[in-house]
Amino acid sequence: MWTLRAAGLLCLLAAAAGGPCPRPALPPDTVLSAVGANVTLPCLQWQPEPNGTVSWKLENQAVSSERAVLGASLLLRLVQDSDSGRYSCYVGGCLVRSLRLLVEEPPELPGFSCYRRSHVRDVLCEWQPRRRPSPRTRAVLWVKKWFTGENATEKRCRYFPKVDKFTCRVTVPPSEDDTLLLVSVSVSNGAGSVASKGQVISANRVLKPDPPVNVLVEPVERAPQKLRVNWMYPPSWDSRFYRLHFQVRYRAERSQSYTEADQLRETSLVIHDAWHGERHMVQVRGLEEFGHGSWSEWSQEAVGTPWADPNSPEWQTGSYSSQFPSDYDFYSDTFTGPPGPYSSNTEGTNGEALGVGERSTVPLYTFLVTGGSLFLGTGLLAGIVLRYKKKWRRGSLGQGKASVVVQHPLVLLAPPSPTSPVSEAPLLSPPASPGSVGSTGPFEVTNMDYLLVPQ
Incomplete structure (x- = not known):
């Protein structure tokens, strides 16, 4: 030893x-x-x-x-x-x-790499030899703080036959997440020994979460271009105190290129530009919320197909269109029928904040009720306007008549001649009784002077 x-x-x-x-x-x-x-x-x-x-x-x-x-x-x-x-x-x-x-053969030069699954886990350094080591092969990880006079410490490495890997474990206190460490691996057996080159690492630099788990892809009801994706944090990550942000990539089964959506804080995403009737492959990976370390590996592929109207001929015959997205639906949000040649939107990066190609899922009866209500309201308003328009017109005419004053020129009447006899007939006839013949009201009809006087 x-x-x-x-x-x-x-x-x-x-x-x-x-x-x-x-x-x-x-x-x-x-x-x-x-x-x-x-x-x-x-x-x-x-x-x-x-x-x-x-x-x-x-x-x-x-x-x-x-x-x-x-x-x-x-x-x-x-x-x-x-x-x-x-x-x-x-x-x-x-x-x-x-x-x-x-x-036995002399040991191979170990090409190890170190990573850490979360802030509360130990640092693991692993490598996989090209050939199976002999039972007498021993591996040791030597750790020394960089730029300090402290002695190196020894960490025994363990070989796991099922995965054919050597694994070395280093415990790092929370206060030393940014401390630089010089690490090297020594492998020896009866035929010799060999040591790797030293690597300078820190716990934050080698942080690499496990892939997200339980990725589920579901269709969105009455939305033939949408898919809802849900996933969960990996069990090795303590999400109560530390968070991840995620990246999602997806593609149609017949496509070779992926569309990516990143900077996602939640564990769900609605894809707005899925292809009609096509199976889609979706994967998710995670990164520490402050950008420490590196991205996790991609999760296993999850498969999902957008919603299709079971009453449409395309769904019954299985002949859904898989055309490339166009710019039409970027501006249209009232299409609710089965997919057609103008029912897809531009393909691109998607997130919750994007509304590209989002389709209306409001039922038809809603539009009918709204349209009927608008029609009745408009008719009622028009009736009220016509009703009050006549009243306003009559009032305006009455005020106009009252304001008209007929001006008559003054005619100087010559004084009566002294030789001419004064008419004994009165200027105004005596009032007649209401029941007398020839009377039409409170005034005498034969009195023409009254009628000639402007009222």
């Missing part, structure tokens, strides 16, 4: 300086061999034939003669990793010599 620790420290220093990692020394009783080679293990250190029967054992089990040639020297053909172990030579039943055989 001390040898591995010392080798790891030397590897970290060598990695920081850009040099190779020193190879650990093998014990004197160890024989190293590559996979597929032929190996000879001598029973005695000198060549003369031993006196007595020679036998070999591997870990206290007799060596089979199927792949080995037994004798004073043991010949193993095409050795594999399973042939590794301690071989013992017996002469006349007595142990003469014991050798340890290591069958």
Whole structure:
């Protein structure tokens, strides 16, 4: 263990300086061999034939003669990793010599990368070797604060056979999210050791959330160009204290290019420019709300198809149009019939704030009730106007007659001649009784002077 620790420290220093990692020394009783080679293990250190029967054992089990040639020297053909172990030579039943055989290749140079799933998780550094490592392979992550005199710390790495990965874990306190760390990986086995180049990281730099989960795509009722997308935060992200903003990309099944909508704070989106009757592929990814780290991987594809009128001929025959969006519906919002050649809108980036191609979903009876109400109201208003127009006209005429004053010229009457007799007839006739003949009212009809006087 001390040898591995010392080798790891030397590897970290060598990695920081850009040099190779020193190879650990093998014990004197160890024989190293590559996979597929032929190996000879001598029973005695000198060549003369031993006196007595020679036998070999591997870990206290007799060596089979199927792949080995037994004798004073043991010949193993095409050795594999399973042939590794301690071989013992017996002469006349007595142990003469014991050798340890290591069958393995030197470790690969680890090309590791580090990431952090959330602010409350540890930093993970992982890599996947090109070939399966031997069971005796050990990996260590060495961590040192950058530009400080502190010693490096050792973090053991674990190999997971199911995913064929090495994983190293680093715990970072919340107060040190921006602290720069120098990290390096040292891998060793019986055939040698190797160290990666040092990397300078911080917990915020390597922040990378997991992809969003439970992505669901649903049609919008009576909207043949809309799709509603919902998703959830990944379980590894604590959404009570830390938020993500999201990016959604989608495409029709027959299209090769994606349309993207980003800067989304909520876990839902309404797509306004979906193709009629076409299956759409939708994916979502997330980024820390302040832009720390990098985007998550895209979620698994979710599939959805816009709403279609089941009574339309296109829906019954399955012959919906999939034409490219046009600019027509950018200005139209009253179309409620089945999709046609003029019923799509311009394709582009979409978000909740966009109203591109949004279609009206108001039922037809609403338009009929509104139109009828407007018609009745207009007729009622017109009747009121005509009614009061006649009254206003009569009032204006009456005021005009009252204001007219007929001017008559004054005629000077000559005084009566003294010789001419004065008429004994009165100027005004005496009032007649209401029931007398020839009377039509309070005035005498025969009195023409009254009628000639302007009223």
